[in-house]
Amino acid sequence: xxxxxxxxxxxxxxxxxxxxxxxxxxxxxxxxxxxxxTHLGCEHGVCGACTVMLDGSAVRSCLMFxxxxxxxxxxxxxxxxGPDNELNAVQSAFRTEHGLQCGFCTPGFVVSATAxxxxxxxxxxxxxxxxxxxxxxxxxxYQGILRAVRAAAQSMAAQSMASDSVGVSVD
Amino acid sequence: xxxxxxxxxxxxxxxAFEYEAPETxxxxxxxxxxxxxxxxxxAGGQSLIPMLALRLTAFEHLVDIxxxxxxxxxxxxxxxxxxxxxxxDRIVGRDAQVAASVxxxxxxxxxxxxxxxxxxxxxxxxxxxxxxxAEYPTVALVLDAELEVASASATRVVPAAEFFMSTWTTxxxxxxxxxxxxxxxxxxxxxxxxxxLARRHGDFALTGAVCxxxxxxxxxxxxxxxxxxxxxxxxxxxxxxxxxxxxxxPSPDDLLEIGRLAVEDADPPADLHASSExxxxxxxxxxxxxLRQALEETAS
Numbered sequence: 001x002x003x004x005x006x007x008x009x010x011x012x013x014x015x016x017x018x019x020x021x022x023x024x025x026x027x028x029x030x031x032x033x034x035x036x037x038t039h040l041g042c043e044h045g046v047c048g049a050c051t052v053m054l055d056g057s058a059v060r061s062c063l064m065f066x067x068x069x070x071x072x073x074x075x076x077x078x079x080x081x082g083p084d085n086e087l088n089a090v091q092s093a094f095r096t097e098h099g100l101q102c103g104f105c106t107p108g109f110v111v112s113a114t115a116x117x118x119x120x121x122x123x124x125x126x127x128x129x130x131x132x133x134x135x136x137x138x139x140x141x142y143q144g145i146l147r148a149v150r151a152a153a154q155s156m157a158a159q160s161m162a163s164d165s166v167g168v169s170v171d
Numbered sequence: 172x173x174x175x176x177x178x179x180x181x182x183x184x185x186x187a188f189e190y191e192a193p194e195t196x197x198x199x200x201x202x203x204x205x206x207x208x209x210x211x212x213x214a215g216g217q218s219l220i221p222m223l224a225l226r227l228t229a230f231e232h233l234v235d236i237x238x239x240x241x242x243x244x245x246x247x248x249x250x251x252x253x254x255x256x257x258x259x260d261r262i263v264g265r266d267a268q269v270a271a272s273v274x275x276x277x278x279x280x281x282x283x284x285x286x287x288x289x290x291x292x293x294x295x296x297x298x299x300x301x302x303x304x305a306e307y308p309t310v311a312l313v314l315d316a317e318l319e320v321a322s323a324s325a326t327r328v329v330p331a332a333e334f335f336m337s338t339w340t341t342x343x344x345x346x347x348x349x350x351x352x353x354x355x356x357x358x359x360x361x362x363x364x365x366x367x368l369a370r371r372h373g374d375f376a377l378t379g380a381v382c383x384x385x386x387x388x389x390x391x392x393x394x395x396x397x398x399x400x401x402x403x404x405x406x407x408x409x410x411x412x413x414x415x416x417x418x419x420x421p422s423p424d425d426l427l428e429i430g431r432l433a434v435e436d437a438d439p440p441a442d443l444h445a446s447s448e449x450x451x452x453x454x455x456x457x458x459x460x461x462l463r464q465a466l467e468e469t470a471s
Contacts (some may be wrong), residue, residue: 001187002190021190022183022186022187024183024220024224044220044225045217045220048285048287051287057290058286060291062220063216063220063291064216064220064291065220067190068216068235112287115286115287116286130281130286133373134285
């Protein structure tokens with residue numbers, strides 16, 4: 001088969017590669033970009049461990065070929081932290097609320113939860129359950145994860161309120 | 172699973188294929204005409220890619236129609252809503268025009284996979300893939316949608332009733348592409364319902380029912396469409412049950428009977444999740460609940 005040149009932005013950095021068309025985006029990220037934070041569990045779209053953001057929307061990176069991401073923007077779990085490696089609200093809530101144990105599924109959960117809260121900053125417990133239903137965890141159980149997402153939503157709301165009130169005082 | 176060290180060659184799951192990314196629909200159709208059976212159309216890939224990964228299927232060429240702008244868009248045209256086949260599930264599920272004109276699509280979309288899947292999966296891909304337990308094919312059948320199908324040499328419109336042939340098999344030829352789906356818009360006192368039973372949230376349903384009803388002010392049913400998913404090798408309609416309901420003002424007990432009638436001619440599959448008999452019994456109940464939901468909606 002003919003190898004194809006691909007080029008995409010991953011976590012803000014331009015990445016180029018030459019890949020077989022059958023190489024998944026997940027394998028491209030792990031092997032060609034050395035970004036092994038994206039985990040592969042089932043490799044056919046069930047477990048959610050490989051979830052990344054494509055142009056801002058959460059997708060399964062095992063259900064896309066790298067060639068399909070050509071010209072697009074990808075964010076992996078490595079791209080979520082702030083400039084000083086400061087954990088984002090979801091990551092730090094997973095730590096404080098014991099949302100992980102072995103950590104294998106965690107990158108997928110963190111990316112899915114981050115996408116969920118971007119679209120719905122004030123989710124009900126049902127919204128959170130629905131938003132996480134596409135990610136499987138085999139050891140921690142889901143209660144800590146649910147708590148972590150709830151806590152992340154609260155801390156993001158508090159933060160945005162704080163920045164709003166700064167805005168008001170400037171006016 | 173052991174991953175090889177760098178330089179050892181990397182493992183890949185699907186068998187090898189050439190990737191084609193035509194820039195226009197015309198170019199895609201030309202490619203399909205040229206490549207014949209060796210090529211498969213790739214849309215959102217949320218069904219095809221797992222099948223390739225599991226090596227349930229393999230093709231020499233994949234023709235990616237996902238990026239084609241010509242397959243996007245939702246517009247109201249003479250009594251129907253035309254949805255471009257490449258429209259992703261997420262957009263279908265959130266579009267205000269879809270909710271107003273074809274609310275059944277809005278109702279079924281959250282039942283398709285998970286939101287990460289709906290961000291990539293397309294309505295045309297789901298219908299062309301023709302899984303008998305999938306939601307969009309069943310809605311197309313229930314609403315008597317018309318499917319715009321194109322090849323390099325011709326364009327034709329196929330009624331949904333003539334589209335689904337068997338599991339993962341449609342009446343489209345290998346060189347044809349599903350371009351758009353025209354959903355008739357129901358008016359008057361209409362209600363719609365969908366009920367499914369799945370082992371886990373987001374799984375393909377073991378069985379389910381999708382219904383639409385239109386009633387007179389008196390509550391008498393004027394029009395009725397009942398579709399079943401997961402109950403045969405294709406999505407199916409239940410014409411005897413539909414006919415029995417039209418002209419009646421059904422009581423809750425009547426709906427139970429209609430449900431039984433609806434599954435009478437189905438030929439439900441049996442697998443480790445459910446026997447045929449179980450699917451038939453649950454299917455009847457799904458019809459009852461979906462009809463109740465639809466009738467309640469006409470009254471509101």
